[in-house]
Amino acid sequence: MARTLRRAQRTARQRGGRVRVLARAGGIGDVLWAAAASDLAAKHSPQDVLLFLTQPDMLEAVRLASPDITVIAPHLPNPHMQSLLRRVCSDVVEMVYEPHDTAGTHLVRTYLKQLGCPQQMPHPAWHFKHEPLPRAASPVACIYTGPSWPVREVPSSVWDEVVRRLKSELGLRVLQIMPLRPTVRLIPGCDERIIGWPLADLCNLFDQSALVLTIDSIMLHLAAGTRAPLVAIFGPTLASCRMFETPRQRSLAATVDCAGCHHRTPRLHWETGCPYDIACMQQISADPIMTAASQVLAPAAR
Missing domain, CATH: 3.40.50.2000 (Glycogen Phosphorylase B;)
Known part of the structure; x- marks a missing residue:
């Protein structure tokens, strides 16, 4: 963990940017769209280094949405880990979705707003290997x-x-x-x-x-x-x-x-x-x- 943060800080200084820790735990859908927003945010601000904080069982979902982002997936509960990270990183963003506050707004746009990114960015597409399946007799x-x-x-x-x-x-x-x-x-x-x-x-x-x-x-x-x-x-x-x-x-x-x-x-x-x-x-x-x-x-x- 400490090595990951030091590497991120060194890279951010070289780029003239900052280290941002983006945190989202919960269900697969929540984490998937939060990771997608993080991927779009990385493209919007390439000078920054983004670290994505989630629970270990969400690594598959994060990789599907953002294969290049560095993932921090500790076994500590997210609030405890966020507290530790704030001691060394001033920019820790907890991505939160409150349905009654954002009625009618897609999950990814809610997260993009919290990250300070344009909400009309391209629709995310998942990253997976396209392999032909055996041809079925019917569609x-x-x-x-x-x-x-x-x-x-x-x-x-x-x-x-x-x-x-x-x-x-x-x-x-x-x-x-x-x-x-x-x-x-x-x-x-x-x-x-x-x-x-x-x-x-x-x-x-x-x-x-x-x-x-x-x-x-x-x-x-x-x-x-x-x-x-x-x-x-x-x-x-x-x-x-x-x-x-x-x-x-x-x-x-x-x-x-x-x-x-x-x-x-x-x-x-x-x-x-x-x-x-x-x-x-x-x-x-x-x-x-x-x-x-x-x-x-x-x-x-x-």
Whole structure:
């Protein structure tokens, strides 16, 4: 640690810049976009030397967003490490995302503002090795049903119908993306389960897929950074805070008054509880999902 800081200080002096420690812990999506903002900040101020502070299990996510940044990933909790770093570095920035303060603002723009960078900088693209996958008999659709917060999950009966129609109406081969220790239901009709793949391998898969269909989750963030044809389903969170919509990357949400409650004060839910029985997700049906899927579907798959 001390050697890393001394090297950074020496390089910053040679460039006529400063050493900045950028700190972000938490979930993969938070760290991924914070690292992306750090990567953009490094390009905006090349004279500075940036060090990224996070927890050890986030190294894979940081490398995906910013392969060249120096990462400090100690086993000390972030607040303790920040206190130590402030003794030798005057510029320690804790990147914080407060949903109720930034409703409608994408994560990366929130972090760029905190770093003093223009918020209209280019959309980040993840850094991964592009390797051709075995050619499938039919175009591939990747779906992610969870796990996530219960308030962000679509009813399983909807997924059953969506998978059936993706295959029968659009002629797609459907892969269900799952974590290393699956805790979600296997959707009938899926052709294959992708379990516990590294983040970079998932990006490579999405990049070559005809469609990615997901709830608000890490899979949304991964697909957004690959420019894959994407449909993301939202309820308590706002699409504008999670993705940049394009003709090939679209969001879908139920039209209920309480939608986006995650960004309100007071917040109506916290991951599990909802006074309206999660109406925003319960009202999602297969029809609008299929319409959106048809609209973004990669041209080769039509």
